[in-house]
Amino acid sequence: MRIAFLFILMLFLDGCSKKSSAPSLELGSLIENFPAAGGSKDITVTTSGSFAASDTSAWCLTTAGNGKFTVLVQPNITTAERKTAITITAGSNRKEFMVVQAGAEPVDPNGGVVPDSIPPDASGMRDITPQTLAQEMVPGWNIGNSLDATGGETAWGNPLISQRLIDSVKKAGFKSIRLPVAWSKFSDADAFTIDTNWMRRVEEVVNYALRRDMYVLMNIHWDGGWMQPTNAKKDYVNNRLKIMWKQIAKRFRNYNDHLIFAGTNEVMADGDYGTPTPEYYNAQNSFNQTFINAVRATGGRNAHRNLVVQGFNTNIGHTINFFQLPTDPRANRIMVEVHYYDPFNFTLNENSNITQWGKDATDPAKTETWANETWADDQFRQMKTKFIDKGIPVILGEYGAIARTSLGSPEANADHAKYRLYYLQYVTQSIKSHGLVPMYWDNGFPGDKSMALFNRNTGEKYYADIISVITSNN
Incomplete structure (x- = not known):
């Protein structure tokens, strides 16, 4: 009777262990570059479970679902490049996806564009x-x-x-x-x-x-x-x-x-x-x-x-x-x-x-x-x-x-x-x-x-x- 109980308990614990193991997680890309004008891109996610995407910046928005997450980047009105990291989690597994956006070309007082480099x-x-x-x-x-x-x-x-x-x-x-x-x-x-x-x-x-x-x-x-x-x-x-x-x-x-x-x-x-x-x-x-x-x-x-x-x-x-x-x-x-x-x-x-x-x-x-x-x-x-x-x-x-x-x-x-x-x-x-x-x-x-x-x-x-x-x- 005690032996049977222990056997059942071991099967239960083994099942719990399998259920608690972290799902796999792979991203189609780890970094994407965006122009100053902004835009959106879809990034594929391969995982054996569900996943979530999070970002703390105000200029980069993410939505997740159907084997991908979508990055929506707002226009950059500053002249400096900016970066942010989006965290993708699947159970206890996590990866970071980097977003890099170029700075806008500054405008001179006469309305012309000042390029980064000239001859x-x-x-x-x-x-x-x-x-x-x-x-x-x-x-x-x-x-x-x-x-x-x-x-x-x-x-x-x-x-x-x-x-x-x-x-x-x-x-x-x-x-x-x-x-x-x-x-x-x-x-x-x-x-x-x-x-x-x-x-x-x-x-x-x-x-x-x-x-x-x-x-x-x-x-x-x-x-x-x-x-x-x-x-x-x-x-x-x-x-x-x-x-x-x-x-x-x-x-x-x-x-x-x-x-x-x-x-x-x-x-x-x-x-x-x-x-x-x-x-x-x-x-x-x-x-x-x-x-x-x-x-x-x-x-x-x-x-x-x-x-x-x-x-x-x-x-x-x-x-x-x-x-x-x-x-x-x-x-x-x-x-x-x-x-x-x-x-x-x-x-x-x-x-x-x-x-x-x-x-x-x-x-x-x-x-x-x-x-x-x-x-x-x-x-x-x-x-x-x-x-x-x-x-x-x-x-x-x-x-x-x-x-x-x-x-x-x-x-x-x-x-x-x-x-x-x-x-x-x-x-x-x-x-x-x-x-x-x-x-x-x-x-x-x-x-x-x-x-x-x-x-x-x-x-x-x-x-x-x-x-x-x-x-x-x-």
């Missing part, structure tokens, strides 16, 4: 070497903490950039402006579609400088720190860079060679200031290549434009050791960018007691034991040997030293001001003499611990002596 156009792009063009940029000045401010142009305390300010900078003797920009003001954050009004404002500022015959070096700056050079983020960053630079490059495609694009800024893994791992610097090298490819693909004058790429964290040593020059279909149109803030305790550290610098320093307790004149000369000499002597210009995209006006006495303040002036005089001259392009970092804030040279409201000079040593031909 190369060399008009307005002078037949001069990048070395010659680079030397026409000397010296340069950064409009820092303005268009690169996340949250908007005035979010970090500076006023709106004006023609009056640019005119003052030009009159003071600067030949070029580095324009850091945070582009992630999106009309569609999922598609990385840059807001039209923000694009228009950046273009307005670019025109302030170009109409005064200055050069503009425009980049994607820190922008919230999304450019993390890790294996986990590399594909995401490269995709986002491609989408954003495509939009920027198309918008500014018709500008002449006084406008220069720079792909990134100080790319580094958050909080890691050490020597980069292969993971880190290989990721940054890939970002440079993505930038080059995206801009060149738009054609027109962008096929001939000078482009600037960065070493890891724009550190000179890391650039010497780990930088890889991107492949470029246009020969002899790449420049390399690094920054220089050595020694940190003198130039940027607001809490440091290091207030003297160089051969004339009198107090060892107030002076770093490294990064003196010889160090600066050697840093720039290495960049000259590695790049400039091989025909690749070098942009020293940022350098400077903060003001110290609260050191306890007027004498202490004056003492630091003397060494600050000498530092900027010596470093600027060394940058120039080694053939690099100096571009002073100005954050716009006056007073203690600032780096401002100009009043952003009036254009007046805060430090005429510093401006003089930077713009001097000596």
